[in-house]
Amino acid sequence: MRLAVFASGSTGNCALIRGGGRSILLDAGISAKRIRAALEALDVDPAGLDGIFITHEHADHISGLRVFTKRSPVPVYAPGPAADALRRLCPDAAPLVRELEPERPLSLGCMTVTAFPTPHDAAFSVGYRVEADGAAFVSATDTGCVTDTMLRYFDRADAALIEANHDVVMLREGPYPAYLKRRILSDHGHLSNAECTWLAAVLAGRGTGKIVLGHLSKNNNIPGLARQTVCRGLEGREAELFVAPESGCLEVDVTPCFV
DSSP: OEEEEEEOSTTOOEEEEEETTEEEEEOOOSOHHHHHHHHHHTTOOGGGOOEEEOSOOSHHHHTTHHHHHHHSOOOEEEEHHHHHHHHHHOGGGGGGEEEEOTTSOEEETTEEEEEEEOOOSSSSOEEEEEEETTEEEEEEOSOSSOOHHHHHHHTTOSEEEEEOOBOHHHHHHSSSOHHHHHHHHSTTSOOBHHHHHHHHHHHHHHTOOEEEEEOOOTTTOOHHHHHHHHHHHHTTOOOEEEEOOSSSOEEEEOOOOOO
């Protein structure tokens, strides 16, 4: 299985997962033009995607959806409340929207995709566990805290994309209004570098071989700072660490770590 992150951050999110002869997108929060260019650079036919799996309905996760599906009418998957929001926000794509039942695996040939809830201030927010080629990848960003349910879906993940949204000091001393700072710091906001470090250490301790830090805030974090903070917290645990780009492309092979 192979992961390609085209964008991750407060300005847009989109990633491609290929495995088991299938190709899916996680979110479509950048322009359709950028998504198409990124896919074509990897020799992936946009019309040949097996689906677009949406985490939630915020603009930085769906902004390119309407235009992209207009030219490439592939299925769009989301949990019920998020699916309802998508039909309202992207009416042109409404006929393509299919509702997912959280924690019920969906089989796409030799690929299995399972949505699981994450605590975020959206109609309904989810992370995804994707299994193919004997490997498992889990993505969970836009979450204000780490729940037992999330940890269960991270279990025996060979690779993971987790949120390192902000440095608490940068956020508290920065220009954001008080209400927005409270939202970000809440249990339905976003994970800080310190909280991400705790989660990364848990995953590495369980055997996850590759960890990607994602959804970094453009105003309240710095890639080098996020990486340095998490590296210190890993304390010698063996795991490759990556930082997903705000734009560009990060490719990661997801290979089995567990026998």
